[in-house]
Amino acid sequence: MLEKVEGVVIRTRDYGESNKVVTLFTRERGKMAAMARGAKKPKSRLGAATQPFTLGQYLCFAGSGMATLSQADILASHYSIRSDLTLASYAAYLAELLDKLTGEKEPAPELYELLLTTFRMLEKGVDPEILSRIFELKVLEAAGYRPRLDGCIACGKADLPVRFSVRQGGFLCRKCQDRDPRALTLSPAAARILKTLQRITPDRLGDIQVKDETKAQLERAVRSFVDEYADLKLKSRDFLDRLKRDWT
Structure with missing residues (x-):
């Protein structure tokens, strides 16, 4: 047929x-x-x-x-992505993540649109680090892994979180932060941005400017969550990380 x-x-x-x-x-x-x-x-x-x-x-x-x-x-x-080593490395990572976290012949129109939009934004010069965090959060959610970012995972209060607990799956407020000694420290900016990235799509990102230290906190939080719950070995991510180390 x-x-x-x-x-x-x-x-x-x-x-x-x-x-x-x-x-x-x-x-x-x-x-x-x-x-x-x-x-x-x-x-x-x-x-x-x-x-x-x-x-x-x-x-x-x-x-x-x-x-x-x-x-x-x-x-x-998407030749402009393939012809740029940096963009190609990010695109390969996102494509492999999508591949690993989706099943065969299971329609997922929201993920299809996410992929198209993310590639368009990469070509437009939008920060690939921030695009990657949005993509990771959306694909994780579709696979059934959604960190709680709308309030403290322990008490539910919406006070400004100070730590991100991978083990418990979300933010911890100042009062509850000792519930997980291994929780990751977040700056107020990183906490706000992480919460925003979970809610928006790449085409609504706009001209966002994020400090390098904030990006590093975002990457550590989301990557740690991916590693804990999805347990994936991604060759493209290893290559991307080596490439990023070479820049510094």
Whole structure:
């Protein structure tokens, strides 16, 4: 059966001398894998459309096994992301996180729109660190892991939090901060921004300016939460972290 889907290439791997297995995150069917026969050949009509981060319309033959790509039309190549090592590293991390935390053929239109919007914002020059925190929080929430950021996880009060407890899953106020000695300290700015990032989408971010020390606190809090509850080993994140260390 032939089926046309709109999707983004989030992962590829070589298969034999000339083929690729492409993982698409699609609007209609969620995540799906498809064989792109001959895509590695120089003159293949599927070559450009199966590059990482490409948005396209794909005509697939879906049978009982893996789908086969028979035709593809590029809607947005996202070449500016692929051609920039920094942007490509962030995009690869976000794509791998999405891949690891979603199941096959489970439609998730909100995550599909999140992916499209995040890539557009990366191309517009929006801070990739802040975009990554939004993306992480949204994907975690869709997977069933949502930290409580609207009040103290222990007493419920909405007083300005002072610590983030990974173990208990949210903010701790000054009165309750001793409930978790390993909770992470947050500045007032980091707490406010973290709460905001959980609520907004990337296109509503605006021209936000965040100090480096605040970004570091945000990264530590969200990354620690990812590691605790999702327990993922992400090669792209390791590469991104090495790249960031080289900048300093």
